[in-house]
Amino acid sequence: MFEQVLTFLQAMADQTGVAHFWWGNLVMIAIGCTMILLAITKKYEPLLLIGIGFSCVISNVPGSDLVLPGGLFNYAYHGIELLVIPPLIFFGVGAMTDFGPMIANPKLVVLGALAHLGIFISLIGAKALGFSINESGAIGIIGGADGPMAVFVCVKLAPHLLPQVAVAAYSYMALMPLIQPPVIKLFTSREERLIRMRQMRPVSRLEKIAFPIVMGIVVNLFFPPVAPLITMLMLGNLFKECLVTDRLYKTAANDLMNVIIIILTVGIGSTMNAEKFLTVKTIEIVILGLVAFLGGTASGVLGAKFMNLFLKEKINPCLGAAGIASVPIAARVAHIVAAKEDRENLLIYHAMGPNLAGVFGTAISGGIMLALLGVQ
């Protein structure tokens, strides 16, 4: 009788999460809690980190139904994996974004490509570490600092690495205020950070309406592999700029975007299970992602300095760091670094130009990569 009760209790215990809990879960729960803590205390991208952190914690409590097939977090992940969520994110971003700074100062657009050297540094690094060429491409694209694009390219090139790539991309994007300033300061002098930019020309409504249409055509014509994302970005922007679809634009920029952020963050966090995540490969990907971000920031700053060799009117090299994409975080960081030297140096509007160009830069790099690797 007593033995039967014990067996019964043992069977019950096996059905709870406690029996399957191991130290890896504890590590991942600590990581999730750190994300939440950073979001609350340091205000590091709370919209991303709270959802990712919480979902990471829950996915490391063995037995949580939410992350198992049929669970809500699992469905959220499928939305990312099936490439439904990334284009919708771009749709919302397009509706929230004023491309005026990019249209007004086309010479800064090239920074959107120069700041992506990090992609290739980590691509070569990944290959040297033994990843396949497709896996290396998926890891390299983390350096584009564009979450949806990283997810998109990764699903096409190496879907099995999606959890690690998505987590690295979004975590580093959220941690840009920590990662970028030391690199910017390392490669610029105080005098360079003090450079003020001339006020930009105003951009007319006609130009703002023409922009998404022209870019939609250009991207679909030249970069079909990544066109779905940029096309949705442009559709969202057209809703905003045409002035006659306020209802749609406001929905895309607010309600829809908020829903998508919730789905995206819990979907990504749900992949951070200790068994899948605590591997040597993950550590390598995380380090390569950091190298990509550091390399991209450095190449952007150095690219801006290189441009200054030929420009009569010098540009503030901090703007180069904004070319890494991650809208608008990188632009904000560039502005803050410059403002620390001169409070009245308002660089944010200027930084948005290369920052937005960085989105196109990542898409172009990703598109060329997919084409060269023969992936549709």
Place this chain on the structure above:
Amino acid sequence: MVPDSVYGAVLLSIIDFFLSIVMITGIGFVLTLFPLLNRLGTLDEEKIRKGGH
């Protein structure tokens, strides 16, 4: 297409990086032409908004 080796990765990186610069410079060039659109006239934003939803 691209060999699965470090050499392939370097090759892919060089081609991709320089093509990206060329392409984005092309986009920059297209944007320099945008002010020409203003020669077509100006849009009356108030009038456009009135018929909107």
